[in-house]
Amino acid sequence: MKVQIEDKEFSCFLEYEKIKKRTRLLGIQLNVDYENRVPVFIGVLNGSFLFMADLMKEVHVTAEMSFIKVSSYMGQDTSSGVVKSVIGLDIDLKGRDVIIVEDIVDTGITLSFLLDVIKKHEPASIAICTLLLKPQSLQHEIEEIAYVGFEIPNEFVVGYGLDYKGLGRNLRDIYRFVPDPTDT
Numbered sequence: 001m002k003v004q005i006e007d008k009e010f011s012c013f014l015e016y017e018k019i020k021k022r023t024r025l026l027g028i029q030l031n032v033d034y035e036n037r038v039p040v041f042i043g044v045l046n047g048s049f050l051f052m053a054d055l056m057k058e059v060h061v062t063a064e065m066s067f068i069k070v071s072s073y074m075g076q077d078t079s080s081g082v083v084k085s086v087i088g089l090d091i092d093l094k095g096r097d098v099i100i101v102e103d104i105v106d107t108g109i110t111l112s113f114l115l116d117v118i119k120k121h122e123p124a125s126i127a128i129c130t131l132l133l134k135p136q137s138l139q140h141e142i143e144e145i146a147y148v149g150f151e152i153p154n155e156f157v158v159g160y161g162l163d164y165k166g167l168g169r170n171l172r173d174i175y176r177f178v179p180d181p182t183d184t
């Protein structure tokens with residue numbers, strides 16, 4: 001199946017049933033690893049909203065949850081490039097077991113910034129749970145990536161929370177952009 005979003009056509013890559021099955025397994029793993037602990041799950045908006053909702057239904061340990069947003073904007077001094085800030089980090093994380101929930105880790109830039117911010121709060125532990133990981137795109141080594149739904153090739157994906165130009169987050173399945181080979 002294919003979908004058209006603005007100027008690009010995407011073809012189906014991961015069906016929701018497959019995502020759900022994998023999410024159930026991630027939940028089982030988390031239930032074992034965090035037995036007798038009370039972790040804090042932190043979903044990174046916007047992309048993680050559907051994955052976080054489905055994942056939390058599979059997590060049966062006592063847990064807190066919250067959402068944050070990493071915003072990027074151009075610095076006033078253009079030489080400083082993109083500046084990032086975190087919005088909504090309002091739980092005291094000192095001494096807590098933190099699990100960051102992402103829809104996708106691509107270059108790893110967002111996550112390495114976020115890890116620096118969260119580490120300053122002195123949590124007892126930090127783990128990352130991401131639905132998708134693009135290993136060939138990673139620019140940072142991130143040892144905290146402990147739970148991965150699917151490793152995927154370096155292709156742009158959309159759906160199930162992920163957007164293209166702000167659209168497509170509400171697609172039930174995940175689609176990938178396949179460039180037209182006749183395009184130069």
Ligand SMILES: O=P(O)(O)OC[C@H]1O[C@H](OP(=O)(O)OP(=O)(O)O)[C@H](O)[C@@H]1O
Pocket residue numbers: 044045046047048102103104105106107108109110111162163
């Ligand atoms: O590993 P990276 O190359 O940094 O990319 C991953 C980040 O990009 C997306 O967020 P985005 O900033 O597009 O915001 P969104 O979740 O609101 O779409 C995604 O949700 C991750 O947070």
Ligand code: HPA
Pocket residue numbers: 104106155156157158162163164
């Ligand atoms: O492949 C992607 N799709 C949507 N958003 C993203 N953010 C990083 N990589 C992606």
